[in-house]
Amino acid sequence: MLYTIALYVALTIFGLGLIYKVSLWFRYSIGMDAVDLPTSRRVSAAIKGIISTLFSVKVLTLLRVFILDVVLQIRILREDFLRWFMHMCMYGGFMLLLLMHALDKFITSVLFTDYYSTLNPFMFLRDLFGALVILGLAIALYRRFILKVSHLATKAMDHYAIIILAVIMISGLVLEGTKIVSYSNYQEMAEEYADLEQKEEIRSLEAFWVKEFEMVSPDIKGPVDVKSLDKGKELHEMSCAGCHSRPQWAFMGYGVAKAIKPVALSLDRANVHTLLWYIHFLTCFFALAYLPFSKFFHIIASPVSLLANAVMEKGRSDRANIATKQAIELDACTHCGTCSLRCSVAPVLEEIPNVNILPSEKMPSLKALASGKELSEKELRIIQEGTYLCTDCRRCTVVCPVGINLNDLWSNMKEYLVQKGYPEPMVWAREAIGAEYSLINMQDKVLSLTSADRGFQDEVTPLARVNTYSVCFGCENCTTVCPVAGNYDNPREVLGLLPHQIMHSLGLGLRDLAFGSRMLWDCLTCYQCQEHCPQGVCVTDVLYELKNMAFRHLKEVA
Amino acid sequence: MKFAIFLGCNIPVRLKQYETASRAVLGELDVELVDIAEFNCCGYPLRNIDSKAFVLSSARNLALAERQNLTMMVLCKCGYGTLRMADHLMKENASLREEVNEILAKEGLKYEGNIEVKHLLSVLFNDVGIEAIKEKITRPYKNLKIATHYGCHALRPSNIVQFDDPVAPTLFDQVVEVTGAQSIYWPSKLECCGAPMLGINNDLSMNLTEKKLTDGKQSGADYLCAACPFCQIQFDTVQEMILSKQGADHHLPCILYPQLLGLSMGIDSKTLGLERNRIDITEIERFLSAV
Numbered sequence: 002m003l004y005t006i007a008l009y010v011a012l013t014i015f016g017l018g019l020i021y022k023v024s025l026w027f028r029y030s031i032g033m034d035a036v037d038l039p040t041s042r043r044v045s046a047a048i049k050g051i052i053s054t055l056f057s058v059k060v061l062t063l064l065r066v067f068i069l070d071v072v073l074q075i076r077i078l079r080e081d082f083l084r085w086f087m088h089m090c091m092y093g094g095f096m097l098l099l100l101m102h103a104l105d106k107f108i109t110s111v112l113f114t115d116y117y118s119t120l121n122p123f124m125f126l127r128d129l130f131g132a133l134v135i136l137g138l139a140i141a142l143y144r145r146f147i148l149k150v151s152h153l154a155t156k157a158m159d160h161y162a163i164i165i166l167a168v169i170m171i172s173g174l175v176l177e178g179t180k181i182v183s184y185s186n187y188q189e190m191a192e193e194y195a196d197l198e199q200k201e202e203i204r205s206l207e208a209f210w211v212k213e214f215e216m217v218s219p220d221i222k223g224p225v226d227v228k229s230l231d232k233g234k235e236l237h238e239m240s241c242a243g244c245h246s247r248p249q250w251a252f253m254g255y256g257v258a259k260a261i262k263p264v265a266l267s268l269d270r271a272n273v274h275t276l277l278w279y280i281h282f283l284t285c286f287f288a289l290a291y292l293p294f295s296k297f298f299h300i301i302a303s304p305v306s307l308l309a310n311a312v313m314e315k316g317r318s319d320r321a322n323i324a325t326k327q328a329i330e331l332d333a334c335t336h337c338g339t340c341s342l343r344c345s346v347a348p349v350l351e352e353i354p355n356v357n358i359l360p361s362e363k364m365p366s367l368k369a370l371a372s373g374k375e376l377s378e379k380e381l382r383i384i385q386e387g388t389y390l391c392t393d394c395r396r397c398t399v400v401c402p403v404g405i406n407l408n409d410l411w412s413n414m415k416e417y418l419v420q421k422g423y424p425e426p427m428v429w430a431r432e433a434i435g436a437e438y439s440l441i442n443m444q445d446k447v448l449s450l451t452s453a454d455r456g457f458q459d460e461v462t463p464l465a466r467v468n469t470y471s472v473c474f475g476c477e478n479c480t481t482v483c484p485v486a487g488n489y490d491n492p493r494e495v496l497g498l499l500p501h502q503i504m505h506s507l508g509l510g511l512r513d514l515a516f517g518s519r520m521l522w523d524c525l526t527c528y529q530c531q532e533h534c535p536q537g538v539c540v541t542d543v544l545y546e547l548k549n550m551a552f553r554h555l556k557e558v559a
Numbered sequence: 560m561k562f563a564i565f566l567g568c569n570i571p572v573r574l575k576q577y578e579t580a581s582r583a584v585l586g587e588l589d590v591e592l593v594d595i596a597e598f599n600c601c602g603y604p605l606r607n608i609d610s611k612a613f614v615l616s617s618a619r620n621l622a623l624a625e626r627q628n629l630t631m632m633v634l635c636k637c638g639y640g641t642l643r644m645a646d647h648l649m650k651e652n653a654s655l656r657e658e659v660n661e662i663l664a665k666e667g668l669k670y671e672g673n674i675e676v677k678h679l680l681s682v683l684f685n686d687v688g689i690e691a692i693k694e695k696i697t698r699p700y701k702n703l704k705i706a707t708h709y710g711c712h713a714l715r716p717s718n719i720v721q722f723d724d725p726v727a728p729t730l731f732d733q734v735v736e737v738t739g740a741q742s743i744y745w746p747s748k749l750e751c752c753g754a755p756m757l758g759i760n761n762d763l764s765m766n767l768t769e770k771k772l773t774d775g776k777q778s779g780a781d782y783l784c785a786a787c788p789f790c791q792i793q794f795d796t797v798q799e800m801i802l803s804k805q806g807a808d809h810h811l812p813c814i815l816y817p818q819l820l821g822l823s824m825g826i827d828s829k830t831l832g833l834e835r836n837r838i839d840i841t842e843i844e845r846f847l848s849a850v
Contacts, residue, residue: 394569
């Protein structure tokens with residue numbers, strides 16, 4: 002009763018969740034490309050796209066991708082054998098358990114008319130598949146918590162996925178063990194199938210099961226005579242053998258049975274196997290209901306992403322479908338971290354501790370943006386920093402096991418950030434610092450030297466070479482050779498301060514002037530100034546350092 | 560001769576032909592290349608934002624090459640300048656070195672400063688040598704005028720990058736002339752291409768590019784020649800943008816040095832990726848002498 006109710010409740014939640022999640026694929030968009038497209042337009046574009054693809058030669062591409070990337074997961078194999086092995090164990094084992102064991106009434110018994118879960122090869126295979134999943138889980142735990150693969154961040158959803166899977170597997174395994182040793186289970190079966198009346202026979206069969214099938218009986222202790230065992234064997238072959246292979250074949254459950262043998266009778270009296278059965282199926286149903294909202298949703302979204310990416314390309318495909326594909330990609334991400342392992346900028350994380358540098362950790366931010374969640378300015382600044390540190394090397398896109406075109410996602414993310422007033426950091430810093438240090442705009446103001454910020458001078462000295470500004474004697478060589486200054490008829494007007502004036506303002510401790518000057522932010526870093534300085538002032542390096550200081554300052558303010 | 564080839568972030572994605580052409584040419588010249596998959600961003604884009612992050616990023620690459628005891632050969636001038644600067648800072652500044660090495664130690668890496676960073680052109684000039692290149696030239700150019708673009712970060716600051724004389728460099732011109740082409744004098748040879756300001760101040764960036772293109776054209780160049788992805792993209796992709804925007808008449812295509820050299824060695828244009836350039840450069844084959 003509880004079983005049926007729970008199953009239908011779970012199925013309903015799963016179905017509704019699935020509809021909800023799939024509907025988001027047609028509602029979410031990333032960046033500004035598809036903001037003007039209504040859901041109806043996107044649904045019709047998708048239907049049209051799918052039909053036209055299925056009736057074209059592209060269907061061969063889809064078939065190839067399905068076999069290689071979805072079923073065999075070659076993309077994971079190319080990156081890391083251990084990971085591929087881990088995933089194949091979990092995914093292969095679990096799928097086979099689902100089809101053969103959970104859905105045995107609908108699949109296995111239809112395919113094999115002689116199917117009994119306690120008969121070989123089915124009994125052995127069930128344990129084999131279970132062993133695969135457990136092995137996969139063990140490797141997953143090993144990678145995350147012992148090997149500590151770098152840049153592999155473990156989030157709550159990764160924990161949940163591992164916990165749910167572990168509970169299902171362990172409860173099932175222990176359940177099998179307790180059933181093997183269970184006396185009450187044996188009695189029920191014996192009554193139903195053997196239907197023995199003579200005390201002698203009952204005892205013989207029981208003795209045989211205790212000896213050969215690891216059952217634990219309160220009545221049979223110590224050795225039993227051979228005659229009785231022979232009789233038991235005879236009875237067993239008559240009534241039981243048709244449905245029961247030896248428990249050793251269920252090698253995992255058999256191991257558990259051996260281990261719990263000393264306490265088997267108490268467990269049986271406490272009806273532990275029933276409790277385990279409840280835990281087992283309720284967790285399975287919970288997982289089913291939770292699937293659309295969990296990491297497991299990738300089971301559905303990732304194949305779709307792989308197939309869609311195989312036949313779609315930005316610029317060529319309908320932009321409505323690209324937007325839909327990108328929304329699917331958000332669900333397809335399994336947070337496996339392969340992208341971050343190969344990310345070209347990832348090592349910087351040690352120095353700039355912003356996880357948004359890592360592609361796998363940018364995905365949650367992207368999800369938040371796509372769902373229209375209101376983010377604070379601080380959160381958006383952090384996302385901006387992470388997004389713009391990306392060098393567009395595309396390595397993440399090349400290695401993504403589920404084929405997500407991450408690079409396109411990042412460019413859409415940048416577009417969105419620009420629209421929201423979070424542009425390329427250099428542009429942002431130039432404007433932000435210009436607004437804060439506006440003294441530069443008051444051309445005729447007489448500056449009082451006493452107000453100069455002496456602390457500023459001390460700050461500009463992390464590297465010996467930067468300190469060289471103090472020997473500047475104002476010959477203006479740097480300014481003469483500067484191509485930026487040379488680009489304008491009246492450079493002072495455009496640039497605020499010229500290179501030699503920036504060096505001089507540093508000597509005076511005038512933070513306001515140095516930061517606010519446009520010259521600082523338009524520097525090409527061509528090193529002409531530094532090369533031509535007769536005093537050995539590292540002009541370009543000083544400008545670099547000033548920009549660094551400005552960024553540090555802006556971060557502190559934020 | 561064996562080098563760890565450092566491609567950086569741009570070349571594999573936006574300038575594949577630079578890589579294929581370089582590999583083809585170096586293969587002919589018996590230079591062995593080792594690919595280190597763990598290489599990361601050279602640190603150049605971080606220099607404006609965070610110097611320590613830049614040094615860390617660079618130093619990790621240096622440490623990876625040092626672990627295999629290999630000299631690094633960089634194809635990008637900005638990457639070259641950045642790695643040289645980081646190498647210098649790691650040697651000059653003991654506390655910085657310690658700090659960076661402490662972070663690298665988490666991955667079992669350490670940079671001790673025992674390897675050299677070279678640019679593709681310096682490898683060709685100093686390690687392979689003009690004579691060895693000359694032997695491989697089968698189809699020298701005739702009447703071809705090339706304007707060499709040196710690239711700021713290879714030349715300056717000269718005390719650190721040590722590529723060539725910063726005021727009167729000849730290295731690039733010599734490797735161009737060995738192909739039979741004439742390397743012309745042009746006033747803005749050593750000036751910036753404008754790339755660093757792209758996306759930050761586009762007007763300034765394109766103005767500088769345009770000035771160089773006009774100068775090259777007026778000085779009589781048939782082609783510009785670059786050996787840096789940033790410069791090449793600026794003279795190719797960005798020039799295309801400038802042309803389409805203003806329809807200006809200073810169309811001056813830019814060829815990557817290994818493409819120029821490769822053609823004169825008789826390597827086919829497909830391997831050299833000529834058709835991958837945005838502005839057509841296939842006409843340059845007409846300057847080649849017959850086999």
